[in-house]
Amino acid sequence: MINKKNKSVFLILLISVFIGLVAGFRPSDEGKMDTKPRVIISTDIGGTDDDDFQSMIHFLMYSDRFNTEGLISSPSYGNGKKKDIQDMIDLYAKDCPKLNAHADFPEPDSLRAVCKQGAFGNAPYTGWRSATEGSEWIIQCARKKASQPLWILVWGGLDDVAQALHDAPDIKNKIRVYWIGGPNKKWSVNSYAYIVKNFPDLWFIENNATYRGLFANISPVDEATANQYYDQHIHGSGSMGKRFENYYKGVIKMGDTPSLLYAMDSGLENPGKESWGGSFSKIDYSTRRIVNRNTTSNDSVPVYSIIEWHFKGPVITFPVDSSCFTLEILGQQWPGYYVGKGKYVARYSPKKSETCIYKTTSKIPGFAVQSGQFVVTNHWPGKRSPDDYPLGTTWYSDRPEADLFLGDQQGGRTIYKWRQKFQDDWARRWAWLQ
Structure with a gap:
């Protein structure tokens, strides 16, 4: 028999669960998942845009939150190389002792071991060219026996993902792709066209504009916060903090980081949920x-x-x-x-x-x-x-609602609303390196 006191406790717990479901679980240290997601990062780091260096530092500072199976250099444009990733890991290795005092971070050598070189330059009209170390590694990881899918976080062109799917179509149902599109779509338009035509039922988040909510400034307060963040939280924080100033003079851009924020959250199979990495809607045509x-x-x-x-x-x-x-x-x-x-x-x-x-x-x-x-x-x-490409039921993209535009960036407010929480959470980790 449940007494009034127990009923009250039960009601409070029920309300708490409901609030949690409505608000969405957040990727803070306090709300991290029990099971770490399997991830591969495909990045054009070392190309024409330094934001990938910033995002790679952010990833390394949160690498305790992932089962990292691959770090692939995929420079569809520019001169990026696997060594650019390895150079970041060298900085991480210097900071690792301080990080390990707070959480269980991966050994630097374990990350070096999964660095792979992907395609140089964008694919031709067919959308694929020839196998690379990176595309073959995607296939190898996707074919592992595992209880969860392999998340491929794409920070540049889709060339290695398209090559892997071409060479091993059987991996289609074993992977989940979160792609920072927009400008990257322009650079890898042929590989995108190959994927969307031949694998329309792939599980895919196409983030063309939502990601800009992480760094687009729409007020003087936003701009001041962005300009002051380095001095307030990063300056003097280990080897990674020292290097961070080399990119945009320390001003945060990090357009690829929303993919990490999404992968750190719970309920990954539900892109419509609230998340620091954005909220997305199904689209049935491209x-x-x-x-x-x-x-x-x-x-x-x-x-x-x-x-x-x-x-x-x-x-x-x-x-x-x-x-x-x-x-x-x-x-x-x-x-x-x-x-x-x-x-x-x-x-x-x-x-x-x-x-x-x-x-x-x-x-x-x-x-x-x-x-x-x-x-x-x-x-x-x-x-x-x-002429549109028809899509299946698991292709997601930027929310179309007018009130979710951030300026002219569709869906941008679904990330912008969490930006302060993201910055505060990251600041706590920077403090670990002081």
């Missing part, structure tokens, strides 16, 4: 537009969509799927491909709302120059079209 003519300012495409120019030209003796012309958009150059029988194709994915002017050039005799413009609208995935 936007594509096929263009067979020169477009004008009257033509529009959604942001983060894939645009394909298909046109005819001279029949040439040229290896199929080889780059033979250049598509120039907003001062950047992208490869175009010959696909046989006088047919030519180029792909592009815009990363923000703007008007894009383009032209094509080639040294092929008789190649007709293509030129035009188009307008990018700021909503993903935008209006449907017959």
